[in-house]
Amino acid sequence: MLRLVSSVLFLATWWIAAALAGSAKLPPPAAVLRVVRQEAESGALFLHLGATLARVGLAFTLAMAVGSVLGYLMGRHRLADRLGDPWLILLLNLPALVVIVLAYIWAGLTEVAAISAIAINKLPTAVVTLREGARALDPTLDEMANVFAFSRWRSFRHVLLPQLAPYIAAAARSGLSLVWKIVLVAELLGRPNGVGFEIGVAFQLFDIPLLLTYSLSFAAVVLVIETSFVQPFERRASRWRLRAA
Numbered sequence: 001m002l003r004l005v006s007s008v009l010f011l012a013t014w015w016i017a018a019a020l021a022g023s024a025k026l027p028p029p030a031a032v033l034r035v036v037r038q039e040a041e042s043g044a045l046f047l048h049l050g051a052t053l054a055r056v057g058l059a060f061t062l063a064m065a066v067g068s069v070l071g072y073l074m075g076r077h078r079l080a081d082r083l084g085d086p087w088l089i090l091l092l093n094l095p096a097l098v099v100i101v102l103a104y105i106w107a108g109l110t111e112v113a114a115i116s117a118i119a120i121n122k123l124p125t126a127v128v129t130l131r132e133g134a135r136a137l138d139p140t141l142d143e144m145a146n147v148f149a150f151s152r153w154r155s156f157r158h159v160l161l162p163q164l165a166p167y168i169a170a171a172a173r174s175g176l177s178l179v180w181k182i183v184l185v186a187e188l189l190g191r192p193n194g195v196g197f198e199i200g201v202a203f204q205l206f207d208i209p210l211l212l213t214y215s216l217s218f219a220a221v222v223l224v225i226e227t228s229f230v231q232p233f234e235r236r237a238s239r240w241r242l243r244a245a
Helices: 002-021 029-042 044-076 078-093 096-107 111-135 139-147 152-190 195-205 208-237 239-244
Strands: none
Touching: 002 029, 029 044, 029 208, 044 078, 044 111, 044 152, 044 195, 044 208, 078 111, 096 111, 096 152, 111 152, 139 152, 152 195, 152 208, 195 208
16 A cells, blocks of 8 residues: 555656656656557567566576675685685775676677676675675584584575575675666667667667656566565565574
């Protein structure tokens, strides 16, 4: 109910702002809805949304897999932490735009370059979060697993993973919000399709309804994914801590 009220308030605010600013600067909701329908009927909207989501999925999966392993190693082994910390600081402070431009220069305007650049920008946040999770592991649980002669898989499944799950969820949540933004920049600079590409075309044509069409459609998809998948996973991952408390 509150989400519905918030949506109605958003549309009302948009309509009032459009009336005050003029349709040339801010088209009203009805004008943007017409463009959304046109793009959907032509198939262009779903084509570009699909391309963007595919890049997000690949880059996010790659960054989470590599970042989780590196973060765990840095959190558990001092040598790995000392060796990896300078690289981590560098990646955390290197602007995303620089990484994307360098990837396109070195690897060309390819999908591999785009996905790699997006993943590299997301990687340090996953490493930092999982490193803290690995540092917070309870050593008494490891001792219990040794006493009961748990196999490596059983120890990972029932001892290690539940403790790291909240940190994995936090890394996924923060990383996904970062990937949503970076993928549009990568598409704007060097891809022939995707939401970022269409936003760039709309900017060149000063086509505000088209710009809002793809921006809001992308935001709607992000909201659905956050509500339907990310937030439930985060609650489920933290459930055992609440029960323990």
